[in-house]
Amino acid sequence: MGTEVESSTYSRSERTRYRERLESSLQELKDYLAAHGFPGAGRIGLELELNLVDGQAQPAPLNREVLAAIDNPAFQTELGRYNIELNHPSLTIRRRGLSELEESLKAELDRADERAERAGAHLFAVGILPTISGDDLSGEGWISTGNRFTALNEAILEARGEDILIDIDGPEHLSYYARDIAPESTCTSMQLHLEVSREQFGPVWNAAQSIAGAQVALAANSPLFLGSRLWAETRIPVFQQAADTRGPELARQGVRPRVWFGERWVEGIEDLFEENIAFFPALLPELSGDVSSTAAGAPRLSELLLHNGTVYRWNRPIYDPGKDEKTDDAGTSPALPANLRVENRLLPAGPTVVDMVANAAFFFGLVKYLVETEENPWERMSFAVARTNFHECARHGLNASVYWPGYGDLPVTELLDRHLLPAARHGLELLEVEDDVADHYLSVLTGRTRTGQNGSTWMTRSLARFEDSGLPRGKALARLVETYGEHMRGGDPVHTWPLPQPEGT
16 A cells, blocks of 8 residues: 555545446456466565654654655655654575575664664564554544545545444453554554466465464564553454454444455465455545556556555455666666565564564465475365464464364464474475575574564563563553563564563562
8 A cells, every 4th residue: 555645535436437447457457467477586575664662662753754864765654653664675585585685674774773763763673562552543643644644544434434443352351442543553564575477376375375374373573552461463453453444234244354364265366356346445546547558568557556455465466567667877777577476464573683584484485385395285274264273373372273284283383393394494495595594594483483482472471570570561561662672673583582580570
């Protein structure tokens, strides 16, 4: 949903023309896909959403000031004024690609954090900032400037017709009514992109869906929201509820939620774009007026892509028409060809750069293994089981139990240790990742499964230590964020982080 829009309200006739354009765009896409194979170069990409935090460990709504200080087009605004996003350039995973990603990501974040500090904030990679409060989400000061953010907020509220209820039951219970989509802005993620061929898209998407539970269990880093201990990865239910365009009546009738795991395995990318149009009314029906193609002949399909950006699948289909040849100060840049990608959107940001690259290694390696071997779990378990695994792991993290074909029901840590982590390691070999690189990142993940400590468990255990020392919840949360920040900047993987030893414990 990074595309800017010109309007924040739309007429009935605009909506009608937009629907017609979506349907014709879908046929254009199908025709283009049928005639072009898409080589699927296998390049990978990463987007990282970040929180801005002030000197008192509170959210800092300073993204305009911070972006001006960073002065790097790779960093962009996000929905909340206390958020920014880094768009890392694509690269190949072969040989030492993962190590290069870690080095580049760390250098970018260190440089940006140094400049952000001049504007009064630090960058924090965490799924939900523990110190965000209801006051931070009230009024109009939370939302970033830009028509697309205002238009999205108004469109969701208009479709829903009432305030948004965030109701989550975990170790503690939270029930909170929001007057707008502000809770969505608290959810910060790491989004992975994998370029695929047309023939590969269906198996890759199915593989990504099948491992979603294990992914989120390993990487959980969002146990707190508005001061309450909730799910291991609370970002999952917060995002789903905050962007829900359905009132209770429509939810009870079985209308699909806007934040959607899906309901079936697919054959190809066309299936998902068909579902987008069939099930989801347009939130931002803005006609581009551009029905042209790129210099390479790929249809731009602006309306179809904008609509796809407002259907929040945890694994999203991407059709990218590429870019035309352009001339810049360095001379002529070649055109970027059209490509297809799976965008993996379910991982939280953080805790450290090495943890995030390890999470990426797990995804890319395991998907490769599942697609290249004959295991094909999507052919041997129902889609409903994959969805149940996902929500169980979001709720319980490394304490979850899951189902996997050939293994039955078992703890997710046992499945990871016995099968999925070794399979991911083999997948990295198939991707021609050098052995020492693969071993390094897989050892980080093995450390988490065997210690039982990811970002979520470290935060909940640390919060208990601070509260046991006599600190009230608010001060304990601030100390938690301060301590998290020290470890995050230190760079050691989260499974090695010691628990704090506050006075009185």
